[in-house]
Amino acid sequence: MIELLLAIIPPALLVILLLYFSPGADDHGHLPSSDIPSQRAIWYIGSASFFMNPSQFLIDSMKRANNSIFSFRIFDSTVVVLRGVTGRNAFFSKGLDFMAGYRLLGSNIYKYTDFHPYGSSDENMASVIATCTRPDVLERLLPLMVEDALQTFEMWGNHGAKNISKSLDEIVFTLAARMTMCREFSEDPKKIRALISIFKRLEDGSDHNALIVPWFPTPARFGRILAGVQLHRMISAVILSRKDRREDDPLQTMIDKGLSPTKTTVLLATMLFAAIGNTGNVITYLLLHLEANPKWKVLVENEARQLYKDSHTFGRDDGKPLFSMNSIETQMPLFDVCISETLRMLFKGPFIRRSVEDMFVDQKHIPRGTYVMFPTADLHDNAAFYSTPQEFNPENFSAGAIQERRRHGTTFVGWGAGRHMCAGKRAAQMLMKVIVILLLSQFDIQIVTDGGEPARRVPEQVENQLFKVCPPKQAVTLRYEVRRQ
Numbered sequence: 001m002i003e004l005l006l007a008i009i010p011p012a013l014l015v016i017l018l019l020y021f022s023p024g025a026d027d028h029g030h031l032p033s034s035d036i037p038s039q040r041a042i043w044y045i046g047s048a049s050f051f052m053n054p055s056q057f058l059i060d061s062m063k064r065a066n067n068s069i070f071s072f073r074i075f076d077s078t079v080v081v082l083r084g085v086t087g088r089n090a091f092f093s094k095g096l097d098f099m100a101g102y103r104l105l106g107s108n109i110y111k112y113t114d115f116h117p118y119g120s121s122d123e124n125m126a127s128v129i130a131t132c133t134r135p136d137v138l139e140r141l142l143p144l145m146v147e148d149a150l151q152t153f154e155m156w157g158n159h160g161a162k163n164i165s166k167s168l169d170e171i172v173f174t175l176a177a178r179m180t181m182c183r184e185f186s187e188d189p190k191k192i193r194a195l196i197s198i199f200k201r202l203e204d205g206s207d208h209n210a211l212i213v214p215w216f217p218t219p220a221r222f223g224r225i226l227a228g229v230q231l232h233r234m235i236s237a238v239i240l241s242r243k244d245r246r247e248d249d250p251l252q253t254m255i256d257k258g259l260s261p262t263k264t265t266v267l268l269a270t271m272l273f274a275a276i277g278n279t280g281n282v283i284t285y286l287l288l289h290l291e292a293n294p295k296w297k298v299l300v301e302n303e304a305r306q307l308y309k310d311s312h313t314f315g316r317d318d319g320k321p322l323f324s325m326n327s328i329e330t331q332m333p334l335f336d337v338c339i340s341e342t343l344r345m346l347f348k349g350p351f352i353r354r355s356v357e358d359m360f361v362d363q364k365h366i367p368r369g370t371y372v373m374f375p376t377a378d379l380h381d382n383a384a385f386y387s388t389p390q391e392f393n394p395e396n397f398s399a400g401a402i403q404e405r406r407r408h409g410t411t412f413v414g415w416g417a418g419r420h421m422c423a424g425k426r427a428a429q430m431l432m433k434v435i436v437i438l439l440l441s442q443f444d445i446q447i448v449t450d451g452g453e454p455a456r457r458v459p460e461q462v463e464n465q466l467f468k469v470c471p472p473k474q475a476v477t478l479r480y481e482v483r484r485q
């Protein structure tokens with residue numbers, strides 16, 4: 001029997017490998033009657049190296065295509081990478097499907113339910129996000145989030161050193177859970193730690209390799225399924241506990257709509273993913289850029305500390321700070337330009353969409369149903385718009401510089417552009433400001449490298465995930481010492 005298997009399995013594997021890597025299978029996925037050059041593709045998978053390292057694949061392909069439009073394949077789907085200003089105009093115009101692209105490469109949690117949170121019913125995520133990021137809702141949430149952040153910082157003690165990504169995760173998850181989920185999660189540190197672990201496992205089990213052979217049972221994929229089940233159970237338990245009482249939060253909205261626990265879990269997970277996906281890493285990189293640019297560090301510190309001080313002038317009886325949305329939105333102009341510059345430097349990768357009608361870009365025909373990508377580096381790294389694109393220069397976002405760039409049209413897409421601007425921009429800014437104001441007013445901080453030296457150079461991002469801001473490649477430590485006010 002063993003001999004029979006040994007006789008069959010190796011040749012079968014060889015045939016499979018030959019089919020996968022057969023040079024004759026090179027030509028799939030060309031656009032019909034198109035002169036758009038295409039990258040090498042392999043039967044079934046498409047452009048295989050895309051799955052190994054999508055970011056590097058795109059960088060190499062752009063070079064090979066001489067910085068003009070080109071296409072490649074993901075399975076049997078053709079993806080056209082649009083370039084430059086004409087590419088930008090076509091990409092951010094009407095008539096492209098926003099979610100289809102992200103579904104092609106993204107999470108599969110929706111396939112375990114009978115609905116998709118971006119559907120057209122009132123279970124649509126956009127409507128839930130719109131409700132939980134309404135100005136009056138954010139104003140009401142603000143003091144609670146300040147309280148959450150203060151409590152977390154109190155637990156840090158008087159001084160110490162922490163892995164920056166881990167410590168920010170803890171606080172970002174707490175505030176984001178307050179904003180997009182419910183009190184029962186945000187006020188329970190054990191549940192927050194469980195959420196962090198669940199989301200890590202969901203992410204680990206859904207990288208691009210997982211798309212090639214989705215049925216292959218790797219430990220990461222098991223971990224992913226178990227994480228989904230754990231989240232479902234945690235949310236179901238909270239729903240049950242609300243049988244005889246109500247709260248005023250996103251979870252309650254879903255209970256009131258009569259959504260099943262499964263749909264509620266998918267919606268809450270999607271919202272939390274949107275909220276946490278970029279936020280922690282953006283703050284990490286803001287702090288790294290400030291450390292490397294001491295002049296800006298001092299300016300942002302002073303601004304945050306002044307706002308904190310002012311918040312006590314009209315503060316509460318209990319001595320806690322009192323901020324209004326108006327104050328944090330209008331009195332942090334230096335933070336605002338630093339965040340825009342940080343996002344400009346962070347967003348170099350692509351956005352993705354799917355065409356819902358035929359498109360013509362540079363006289364080239366892109367048929368309906370084709371996926372299109374736009375590399376944001378074509379704007380953010382463009383010396384025609386930003387004179388020294390590799391340098392951190394918040395002056396790029398001074399009123400004068402913005403006015404000067406206006407004649408070029410959209411040159412900054414850190415919060416998206418066109419019809420799909422970030423729905424959580426105000427919420428994200430509030431969340432980041434609460435964290436930064438309280439961090440800088442409670443502590444003197446320093447970001448240090450492995451060797452304990454102040455981080456004077458900003459490390460590159462890990463490059464294994466598209467469409468999101470990734471953490472730094474090397475571990476970075478946040479040193480802090482409580483400030484004597």
Ligand code: HEM
Pocket residue numbers: 098126129133180271274275276278279282343351352413414415416417419420421422423424425427428
């Ligand atoms: C620093 C944090 C954040 C950054 C840098 C960011 C950035 C972006 C960008 C660039 C897009 C557009 C993507 C594209 O065009 O393909 C986007 C879309 C979106 N963001 Fe954010 N985001 C952040 C935080 C948040 C938060 C906190 C929420 C929710 C509370 C959120 C909800 C969304 C949603 C729902 C969309 C899709 C909008 C649509 O369907 O048209 N984001 N975000």
